[in-house]
Amino acid sequence: MTAPLLSLRGISKSYGQIHANQGIDLDVAPESIHAVLGENGAGKSTLMKLIYGVEQPDEGTIVWDGEPLNLASPAEARRKGIGMVFQHFSLFETLTVVENIRLVVPGRKADLTERIRTLGRDFGLEVDPLAPVHALSVGERQRVEIIRCLMTKPRLLILDEPTSVLPPQSVDKLFDTLRRLRDGGVSILFISHKLEEIRAICDKATILRAGRVTGHVDPREHDAHDLARLMIGRDMPEPMPAVSQSGGEKRLEIIGLDHRPEDPFAVALSGISLTVRAGEILGIAGISGNGQSELAALISGETVLPREQRDRIYMMGKDVGTLGAAARRQLGFAFVPEDRLGRGAVPEMSLVLNSLLTAHPLGLLRHGLVEKARAKAFTSECIRQYDVRTPGPDVEAGALSGGNLQKFIVGREIMLSPKLLFVAQPTWGVDVGAASAIRRRLVALRNEGMAILVISEELEELFELCDVIQVLHHGTLSPRLETRDTRPEDIGQYMIGAHTPAAPKVLA
């Protein structure tokens, strides 16, 4: 058994009361692709920060290549041969690719440009060195990040949730690159919560739960179910079966909507048409940055159409295009935005006050004054029904974990008994348990006759929830695709625009 490249023993790190990592042991072999698996909040990111030198462990030892390691900064980590690609890229949009790389890698511009091209060719990471980053797709930006790491000649490359921003085709290409890197002598530490992917590429997996290691396994020898159980400590509940419905009344109808946003970097929408009926869940798939935010703002009422553009958006049969969010809510529309903090809830305010934000029509106000008792009762009920783990209704929203806050916001909107519910990114950053609960709830509502529109970047989720899927690409929608008749690969094709009449350049 060859000596491990990286060895962690008894690593612990706490932030005040929160024990992010407790007594972690980990061995990464040379030339291996090693997964670190766990739900949100399990401690994966913290562990990576410790390995990369962003933070220092409170206890424990790290041994790198046989020598003890005490990193003071990421720069030192890079010097030792450890590189990291974060989930949220550290790229500067107004600078070009080579300028971004120059910030981290010493060298003359001409030399770096050449090296970028060479590395791109060798590892399947082609990208134009002279392009400004703001013009690159997400996949291309990720390539820049990886190339930037590779330039420091790492022997260990850490990737934090790399596939969360890629369409299916690009995932394959990425895995190809990773295999090439491994064969070239670089070990990969791969953080993810996507069980199928981990089984596809990794030869070793370490599972974290609540800050501790619950197992080291070879993922190829286990199925997704086993891995999930190790991750959350219990069996995942079955997804809710969908009761087939059809012919409900139209609750949301968008007809041929074109929209040119003011922001020059925003995506223009053209010819958007969709219909959501009662008892139906329509999902909108697509890679981030293809117009989802713009479309969401138009539906929620945050962006209002100009007068000339009436007759485009109908809710409950009424023309709402020129109406603001409040007016639409009065018709029975409810909305869970993708930004929990800042748009869905006010972080500094208590849950009670946050209930007031949208639930005030439920008798929580009298003559314009807040009925404190009623508001508190509403909030407590919401907390109970939706299993929001919190000390109480007076806790600040910002103190809740992502999953719990999402449960609260979804619960709040559902308690309005809307006829039409619009949810954007329902389980982003939410732990598996809460995500499952939310999805079950949505299907249950659908069964009872609610019309639901979901925008999500998680294809698995859409397949679980939706009756119909449409794909958003460069601001245009695909035709309706019945979920049970469609495969993820087909969706992937639409995501990269392979089916559009004037197929633009392929976002590989």
Next chain:
Amino acid sequence: MNALEFILAGMLAAATPFLLAALGELVVERAGVLNLGVEGLMAFGAVLAFIVVYHGGGHLLSFVAAGLGSAVLSLVFALVALGFRANQVATGLAIGILGQGLSALFGKTYESLTVKGLPKLALPWLSEIPLAGRLFTQDIVVWLSLAATLAIWVMFAYTKVGLVVRATGENPKAAHAIGYSVTAIRFAAVAFGGTMAGFAGAYAAVVYTPLWADGMIAGRGWIAIALVVFGTWLTGRIFLGACLFGAVSLMGLAAQATGLDVPSQVLASLPYLVTIIVLGIISADRRLLKLNGIASLGEPFER
């Protein structure tokens, strides 16, 4: 000499106080910091420079003193706004007021006194050109400030230092993540801005009109800040704006001298109007604004 010659001859010198201060503030804002105390920093530099020259220290030493003094004062701003993360707008204004107060305090006994200025250096051959020849006859500080403009442009376009400053201003979190000390970079930028403001004030008090009068900076620091914004944080445009402002001011005065029957108040407002309109038009491209705007300007950086 006719009006055109007069304007060409005087334009660069008139622009120099604005230009030096604006170049300094450009670097500061590119790093993501908003320092509104430029006027006070200029006044402080001006009085220090004047005192040095008055007591026989010579012009070189006076500029050094002005640069150092204003740098120190600007570091007070940095300590409060970056170290203690106080609101940058309020802190900048406070430092500006402090700077003006200090300049009034130190300058009290020198009110209306004069010193010797600097001679003009004529570029050979170029200064013989008819009409535009006087453009090439300027004192050394003007030449140095032109060199500074070029240097700063090169810095931002080609050097790593410039890249690092731009990155810090656009995305301090990312800059921190890749290992740069945002705070250190911003401190350095603020000190640089202070030094330049000191030079600008020194120029006004010991070269341009070599006398000291309380309040003689007369709002030039504010105009410099405006030039940075209207020039969309691009060195070339800021230079253009400074020259334009200087030229139109001189034009108004030349017009009065020729007896043109336009009210003096209208002529006095022309430089502001013209500069705003010209820079406003060439910066109206929203793409450009988004591209060049400093994303983190004025926001405190939390790690």
Next chain:
Amino acid sequence: MTRDLMMSRRNVLASGLALGVSAFAPAVRASAPIKVAGIHASPVENAWNSVLHKALQDAAAEGVIEYVFSEGVSGTDYPRAMREYAEQGAKLIIGEAYAVEKQAREVAVDYPETAFVLGSSGKESGDNFGVFGTWNHDGAYLAGMLAGKMTKSNVVGSVGAMPIPEVNMLINAFAAGVKAVNPDAKHLVTFIGTFFDPPKAREAGLAQIDAGADILFGERIGTADAAKERNIKSVGSLIDYTPRYPDTVFANALWGFRPILSAAIADVAAGKPVGKDYTAFGLLKEGGSDVAYVKGVAPAEAETAMEAKRAEIKSGAFEVPRITDEPK
């Protein structure tokens, strides 16, 4: 015991007699100086304020007044400063109301026992608020007479702050003096739009020189720098600038505040109301304005003519015209 009583009674009688006598004595007493406070909006080194300050200091040195002062008092603080000095027992307050015309008069109403004589663009108010303007046009006229004979290009220029009546009057007087000895001379006028901006004044001066002027009248400081740079002569305003610009400033349109101050003090001492306009005490014939010049710079006959005119003004035979329209 009896002796003590008698002594003290005598003392009481004696002091009572002395008190009574002094009560009936005329109010002009050289013995008790009047408490005067000066409130300056700018540092006392500022040209205009220095004229006031010097007059007040001279009077204090002579024992006529007790002088305390504040300087650099901004508009927002000015009324408060006025009140404080009045509360402290100042009998006469000298200062400038230009930035606080309305509030200054309101303060005066609150302190009827205190006399206020302030520089102002407005009129006197009530019994205790008097005003004065800055009339140094006598000196300007005389300087103009010298300049008119000195100019070789026949173009002279004036750089002023803003076209307000007082400034207009001053510049018009200079122009009148030039025209009196040289009717063909052209007079350029530039207003820089502010009271405190030497660099701008310099630029304005340069513009005029480039338009042909070879003598400048610098109502604003900074003008002399332009003249110095181009090796021509210029005239200073309010105070004597020649020591600072020895080769450039050959004449100065001086202003004197002492006559105004003396008139005000006299009124206060006599218990008369000060609510009047003291400006005229600044004229040359009262000992206020004057011209200070370097002999031998202007042609000899110009100096002789000017001195003659000066005598006429002093005797009252000639009055320099006061034109407040904007000079063109």
